[in-house]
Amino acid sequence: MKIIFYASREEQGFYGEAEIEEVEFFENPMKILEKYKNNLFLTEEEFKKYIEDSNKKWGYGKKKKKPWIVIILKNIRKYPKVVKPKRFIPVCGKYVKEDEYEQILKKL
Template sequence: MSKIVGVTYPIPKRFMDRFFKKGKDVFVKPATVWKELKPGMKFVFYQSHEDTGFVGEARIKRVVLSENPMQFFETFGDRVFLTKDELKEYMKSQERWGRRRESKKKKLWMAIELEDVKKYDKPIKPKRLVPVGGQYLRE
């Protein structure tokens, strides 16, 4: 199998400028597609909802996991791309999905700290749809 060189996750268009114009460099979501990630790998921004496509990239500085995603604000402060209220809403929306049969085990969340954030001149259409959970990028 080909070597993993990075990852991409869908991010709604309304949040994208926070990375490119507002200096946000910490991406937060439930922990999916992260076990193979290492510092120095590529993070590609996939813009979802409208004008879809790959719109930029960054280098992964580190990945931090937590059962309580609000702790990411203690670690990263206002560098997190969501506000505290937006993250609380996101957490509530995750609880509504598929929690019927799950054990009492807490779900892990991840924060991916980024560096060298760059925006592309125009969106690049992927060959296949990027799933909600994200996907690894291979050579």
């Protein structure tokens, strides 16, 4: 399975892709830091700040309703140019069907 990277701000479009190697779920975000400290796209300080901000959102002492998710990627590839989508894509993203993916690749 692939994930396609899309920017919804600045120059909107598809920027690259990667293969999803594995998906892991964690109840405690500090376990993520313990396991993947040197392989996160955030620094340790940024990650701790993200946790702190999440605690403010959910409330200190309250359990987050959904688990923390780690997506392990491989074969990460940045496109040589940004590919504009045919239609608007919401910030939450969308599924890209095979024919649309082929159209993205043709525009590279």
